Amino acid sequence: MENSDLIKDLKDNVNEYMAFIKENIDKKNALVITHGCQMNEHDSEKIIWLLEKMGYTMVDEIDNADFIVVNTCSVRHSAEDKVYGQLGNLKNIKNKRKDLKIAVCGCMMQREESRNYVIEKFPNVDIIFGTNNIWKLPELLYSSYNGKKLAIDIEENPIGLDEGLGATRAYGFKSYVNIMYGCNNFCTYCIVPYTRGRETSRNPKDIIKEIEDLVSHGTKEVTLLGQNVNSYGKTLDFDYSFANLLEDINEIEGLERIRFMTSHPKDISDELIMAFKNLDKLCNFLHLPVQAGSTDVLKKMNRKYSKEDYLNTIEKIKSINPDIALSTDIMVGFPGETEEDFEDTLDLCRKVEYDTSFTFIYSVRENTPAAKMEQVPDKVKHERFERLLDVLYPIQEKKNKALIGQNVTVLVEDFSKKRDDYVTGRTEGFKLVNFKGDESDIGKIVDVKITDANSFSLEGEKLG
Ligand code: 5AD
Numbered sequence: 001m002e003n004s005d006l007i008k009d010l011k012d013n014v015n016e017y018m019a020f021i022k023e024n025i026d027k028k029n030a031l032v033i034t035h036g037c038q039m040n041e042h043d044s045e046k047i048i049w050l051l052e053k054m055g056y057t058m059v060d061e062i063d064n065a066d067f068i069v070v071n072t073c074s075v076r077h078s079a080e081d082k083v084y085g086q087l088g089n090l091k092n093i094k095n096k097r098k099d100l101k102i103a104v105c106g107c108m109m110q111r112e113e114s115r116n117y118v119i120e121k122f123p124n125v126d127i128i129f130g131t132n133n134i135w136k137l138p139e140l141l142y143s144s145y146n147g148k149k150l151a152i153d154i155e156e157n158p159i160g161l162d163e164g165l166g167a168t169r170a171y172g173f174k175s176y177v178n179i180m181y182g183c184n185n186f187c188t189y190c191i192v193p194y195t196r197g198r199e200t201s202r203n204p205k206d207i208i209k210e211i212e213d214l215v216s217h218g219t220k221e222v223t224l225l226g227q228n229v230n231s232y233g234k235t236l237d238f239d240y241s242f243a244n245l246l247e248d249i250n251e252i253e254g255l256e257r258i259r260f261m262t263s264h265p266k267d268i269s270d271e272l273i274m275a276f277k278n279l280d281k282l283c284n285f286l287h288l289p290v291q292a293g294s295t296d297v298l299k300k301m302n303r304k305y306s307k308e309d310y311l312n313t314i315e316k317i318k319s320i321n322p323d324i325a326l327s328t329d330i331m332v333g334f335p336g337e338t339e340e341d342f343e344d345t346l347d348l349c350r351k352v353e354y355d356t357s358f359t360f361i362y363s364v365r366e367n368t369p370a371a372k373m374e375q376v377p378d379k380v381k382h383e384r385f386e387r388l389l390d391v392l393y394p395i396q397e398k399k400n401k402a403l404i405g406q407n408v409t410v411l412v413e414d415f416s417k418k419r420d421d422y423v424t425g426r427t428e429g430f431k432l433v434n435f436k437g438d439e440s441d442i443g444k445i446v447d448v449k450i451t452d453a454n455s456f457s458l459e460g461e462k463l464g
């Protein structure tokens with residue numbers, strides 16, 4: 001079947017499956033457990049939207065749920081182990097509660113090895129689907145309730161099946177919006193190109209319409225999601241870049257903040273750098289994963305830039321926008337990483353001065369090129385990891401402390417976890433700020449004067 005026919009067929013029939021579940025199934029408390037990145041968080045929002053359409057009520061506790069969906073992540077070994085532990089626990093629960101339904105989805109299910117392992121070791125799993133066919137959930141539930149022992153469907157590549165799916169967003173005032181799916185970069189350590197398939201950009205008209213709808217329902221901030229957002233547009237059949245998309249989104253009336261995740265240093269164009277100067281809604285924040293500071297290691301990683309290229313890009317960005325907050329992903333212990341290579345990573349971190357960082361110990365992913373390279377001993381990896389944090393955290397603290405006395409804007413997200421008369425939110429630079437406030441502040445962008453800071457968060461006082 002052609003992709004377009006498949007999509008039409010699926011979407012024409014989905015209402016019947018949804019109606020069946022809505023009318024014929026009584027026990028409808030559901031829980032979605034999400035592992036991994038923002039992409040997965042947003043996929044879970046789509047799953048919840050479908051479940052609610054079928055009449056499910058979302059609950060927080062396993063004990064209260066009749067249907068549990070585990071949305072999995074494959075990026076590191078530890079993430080997979082966590083899922084297996086959870087499925088073991090659910091197996092015991094299901095032995096006592098036979099009518100409990102369990103679905104497993106997400107990146108692990110896109111990988112044949114993990115999928116087969118789940119099928120073999122956890123026969124109590126009723127439904128399996130992947131990252132590229134969330135729309136199939138109602139049909140799979142229908143099959144499962146009609147006696148199918150394992151209702152399973154996987155789609156290798158993103159083929160536009162997410163178009164038209166709504167999402168029950170965790171917060172109304174800040175929303176994730178997919179702009180593209182998949183990844184074509186094949187960094188040698190990474191499993192994502194094998195789990196999420198080939199890169200596909202959504203049509204800009206669909207993206208803009210989705211954001212306009214969100215804004216009309218109260219969204220103030222959008223985060224544009226994709227594995228490599230700055231290569232957006234390459235699969236469109238007309239000339240339109242990521243910078244063009246940002247310009248068009250910047251025009252949407254009522255929208256106040258734009259963020260994006262994640263960008264690749266090899267695809268940062270001058271046009272995009274200028275957007276940080278020209279677009280008033282684009283937050284003063286760039287997450288630009290470097291992964292490693294050694295040009296040799298970057299080559300082995302297939303990252304397609306050198307240490308100098310990366311530092312030049314950062315210099316350009318800082319010269320256009322000196323106040324920009326910078327964030328990164330860094331990995332230690334990539335195969336063959338020498339002490340000298342690692343020193344290059346520390347040197348780069350000292351030069352860039354990141355405001356935030358996500359740090360990882362390299363984890364072997366089967367069937368990726370790096371899995372076959374000579375590995376760094378665990379002890380060395382752990383020791384380097386500690387040394388990396390010793391460089392990153394004091395810089396973060398210094399940069400946060402430099403904000404003391406300054407006024408910032410904060411999109412207030414929630415009550416603070418530490419004190420109930422405090423609220424918490426993020427600055428444009430993605431820094432967490434806690435300050436005295438109440439329910440009426442939540443969802444608003446407020447002016448705050450920073451009064452204190454540490455490596456991970458700021459404290460402030462509301463102005464006005
Ligand atoms: N081991 C450790 N970290 C990894 N990442 C991706 N693959 C691996 C791996 N095999 C990290 C990268 C990426 C982030 C999302 O996860 O830093 O940017």
Ligand code: SF4
Pocket residue numbers: 183184185186187190191192193227228264
């Ligand atoms: Fe993985 Fe590299 Fe693609 Fe990011 S750009 S998802 S690290 S292959």
